[in-house]
Amino acid sequence: MKFAKIVFWIAGIWGVLILTPLYFMFDAISRNDPPAITHPGFYYGFVSVALAWQVAFLVIARDPVRFRLMMIPAVLEKFGWGASLLVLYFQNRIHPSDLALGGVDTLLGVLFLLAFFRT
Numbered sequence: 001m002k003f004a005k006i007v008f009w010i011a012g013i014w015g016v017l018i019l020t021p022l023y024f025m026f027d028a029i030s031r032n033d034p035p036a037i038t039h040p041g042f043y044y045g046f047v048s049v050a051l052a053w054q055v056a057f058l059v060i061a062r063d064p065v066r067f068r069l070m071m072i073p074a075v076l077e078k079f080g081w082g083a084s085l086l087v088l089y090f091q092n093r094i095h096p097s098d099l100a101l102g103g104v105d106t107l108l109g110v111l112f113l114l115a116f117f118r119t
Helices: 002-024 026-032 040-062 068-090 096-118
Strands: none
Touching: 002 026, 002 040, 002 096, 026 040, 040 068, 068 096
């Protein structure tokens, strides 16, 4: 149980730190990584949903036994993002450096899976 607490606390805090600045980087991302973002609703919607998941991770961290079943969609969230980035990379639609954050999320997905089985 302690392993699960640590993993989900780290994931939640990491996610909040990484995602929150995206609310203030819309124009910079459009400028520095063309083409410009043309659907701000999708962009801000992604950030909002992703931040909501970080809150879910922090809730799981408080009581992993009680919220054990929530670890399953948490694993899917992490692997889904990693798989999406991998597909986009092989289609030459993202930069290789973009895979780094996907790698972190995939690692967290593996740790979430381990936490699920250890809890």
